[in-house]
Amino acid sequence: MKAKIQVVICECCTEMPQLLDIEKLREIASSEEYVASTVTVDRACDGKELQGIVADALEHETDRAVVLACHKKDISPSLMKAFRRAGINEFLVEIVNIREEALLPHREEPDRAQRKGEAMLRAAIRRSSMLSPLEKSTETMRTSNVVVIGAGVSGKAAAEAAHKKGVHTVIIEKSGKTLKAPGVILPNSKLVGAKGYSGNFILRIQAGEKLEDLECAAIVIATGGGWTQLKGPLAKAVRDALPLYRFYEQVKTGTPPKGPVVIVDTPDPSGKTLKVQDYAWDDSLETAIELKKKHPLTDIYVVFQEMRAFGLSELAYKEAADLGVIFIRYDKSTAPKVDPKDPTRIAVKDFAHAELLGIRFGTLVFASIPANPDNQTIADALRIPMTADGGIRRGSIQRWPVTTPRPGIFVCGSAMFPKSRAAATLEGEAAGAMAADYVKKGKIEYGGSVAQVTQEKCSACLTCVRTCPYEAPFIGTASKAEIRVQLCQGCGMCVGICPSKAIELLNYTDDEITEESRVLLGGDF
Numbered sequence: 001m002k003a004k005i006q007v008v009i010c011e012c013c014t015e016m017p018q019l020l021d022i023e024k025l026r027e028i029a030s031s032e033e034y035v036a037s038t039v040t041v042d043r044a045c046d047g048k049e050l051q052g053i054v055a056d057a058l059e060h061e062t063d064r065a066v067v068l069a070c071h072k073k074d075i076s077p078s079l080m081k082a083f084r085r086a087g088i089n090e091f092l093v094e095i096v097n098i099r100e101e102a103l104l105p106h107r108e109e110p111d112r113a114q115r116k117g118e119a120m121l122r123a124a125i126r127r128s129s130m131l132s133p134l135e136k137s138t139e140t141m142r143t144s145n146v147v148v149i150g151a152g153v154s155g156k157a158a159a160e161a162a163h164k165k166g167v168h169t170v171i172i173e174k175s176g177k178t179l180k181a182p183g184v185i186l187p188n189s190k191l192v193g194a195k196g197y198s199g200n201f202i203l204r205i206q207a208g209e210k211l212e213d214l215e216c217a218a219i220v221i222a223t224g225g226g227w228t229q230l231k232g233p234l235a236k237a238v239r240d241a242l243p244l245y246r247f248y249e250q251v252k253t254g255t256p257p258k259g260p261v262v263i264v265d266t267p268d269p270s271g272k273t274l275k276v277q278d279y280a281w282d283d284s285l286e287t288a289i290e291l292k293k294k295h296p297l298t299d300i301y302v303v304f305q306e307m308r309a310f311g312l313s314e315l316a317y318k319e320a321a322d323l324g325v326i327f328i329r330y331d332k333s334t335a336p337k338v339d340p341k342d343p344t345r346i347a348v349k350d351f352a353h354a355e356l357l358g359i360r361f362g363t364l365v366f367a368s369i370p371a372n373p374d375n376q377t378i379a380d381a382l383r384i385p386m387t388a389d390g391g392i393r394r395g396s397i398q399r400w401p402v403t404t405p406r407p408g409i410f411v412c413g414s415a416m417f418p419k420s421r422a423a424a425t426l427e428g429e430a431a432g433a434m435a436a437d438y439v440k441k442g443k444i445e446y447g448g449s450v451a452q453v454t455q456e457k458c459s460a461c462l463t464c465v466r467t468c469p470y471e472a473p474f475i476g477t478a479s480k481a482e483i484r485v486q487l488c489q490g491c492g493m494c495v496g497i498c499p500s501k502a503i504e505l506l507n508y509t510d511d512e513i514t515e516e517s518r519v520l521l522g523g524d525f
């Protein structure tokens with residue numbers, strides 16, 4: 001049956017028409033074979049606009065769509081829901097990120113942005129016409145357990161949020177600390193391995209000498225930061241240095257600190273680690289204000305690389321400055337460091353005056369924290385990516401800030417990068433609630449755009465088995481490669497590396513990619 005394509009052009013809150021000729025894009029779309037309808041909307045993620053898209057698709061009886069908008073991850077969930085209402089298979093919806101790939105890179109050259117947008121549109125229409133509908137399969141979850149890794153601020157909040165939604169939680173906590181939290185708490189235990197897939201995980205837990213398997217449907221990673229691992233060469237010398245959150249507690253309980261107080265934004269007294277994190281700044285300001293109000297005669301220095309006091313925090317910045325807190329911005333090329341010969345003095349190059357300052361301190365406070373070293377084992381076991389700083393990488397910052405790229409695995413708090421207590425608590429609540437919603441579905445979905453082996457071509461060389469980061473391919477009973485569809489994330493690595501060209505990714509076949517590339521490369525941009 002001939003494809004009938006609906007082309008949706010999103011004006012992204014009027015940003016697009018300022019640089020692109022939307023009318024021309026519409027004309028091009030309408031003149032292409034297979035295009036049955038062209039719609040322009042102000043925001044493709046807006047509920048009312050989506051109703052219009054559905055009505056238009058039904059009216060023109062389209063069976064697939066090309067959407068020119070922004071990042072797929074940002075608009076995909078609501079759009080897909082709408083297209084399902086119009087009876088369109090989700091694998092027949094092509095989302096083209098024209099905003100970030102044509103418009104933004106060529107802001108200064110609108111003609112070029114237009115030509116690139118036109119080529120992307122033609123290529124997407126061509127590709128769309130070649131796609132086949134794909135289906136997903138479902139499987140029942142074997143358990144509805146949510147496992148929370150870490151019993152800190154965010155972990156506790158996650159367990160409480162999941163519990164409120166009626167879901168059983170198990171907290172794995174490395175230390176022996178006891179806490180009041182719902183569900184089961186396993187102290188002195190850690191994750192050392194994992195099998196299974198989203199919705200049906202089997203975690204290997206080590207508790208002392210004992211190893212046990214624990215089934216769960218969803219996981220919340222709440223490992224927090226790595227304060228306890230702070231072991232710089234000067235760690236001994238600055239033995240009394242405190243992480244910000246501990247210092248804050250000290251300030252709150254009224255114990256007067258030994259002045260002067262220096263709050264610095266790197267976690268390394270030797271000046272080797274230049275790790276600066278944004279959320280530490282709100283807490284630095286709050287702490288400095290609190291301290292100055294209680295002990296106005298104590299000198300307080302806040303040493304920072306870049307002050308990121310967002311929104312209303314700007315007022316806190318001003319209040320702290322008015323109270324007499326001294327802010328010193330340092331030059332990135334010279335990280336502040338404690339003098340090994342005199343560990344009561346921190347040397348910092350003042351950015352404003354290009355002057356090397358030596359500040360004597362009574363109390364040194366670190367406002368940033370290193371990543372938790374356990375993240376590596378957890379990321380390896382669960383096969384999820386990490387950030388360059390050693391944190392757990394989240395999914396989409398705008399739409400899914402507490403997810404990871406793998407469904408059913410959530411992350412919160414300083415497991416990603418250092419957060420304030422308030423942010424860690426909120427994220428813990430969000431991750432716990434999302435994990436609970438995930439397990440309450442009771443079923444997992446898999447399949448769709450996954451790898452498929454043509455066994456006649458397979459020479460059982462094991463390359464795909466060794467390459468796949470998710471351990472999806474295996475050599476089956478016929479001595480040929482097979483794919484465990486539940487594990488396949490559709491990344492395409494095995495497709496590119498198979499020496500016998502025996503693997504294809506559904507809806508990303510060689511023919512589809514070649515044809516799309518041919519149209520794109522024919523564009524003049």
Ligand code: SF4
Nearest residue numbers: 458459461462464498
């Ligand atoms: S890489 Fe290709 S040839 Fe080798 S086992 Fe996998 S499918 Fe077979």
Ligand code: SF4
Nearest residue numbers: 468488489491492494
């Ligand atoms: S497409 Fe990616 S996830 Fe799927 S089997 Fe191949 S390498 Fe593994």
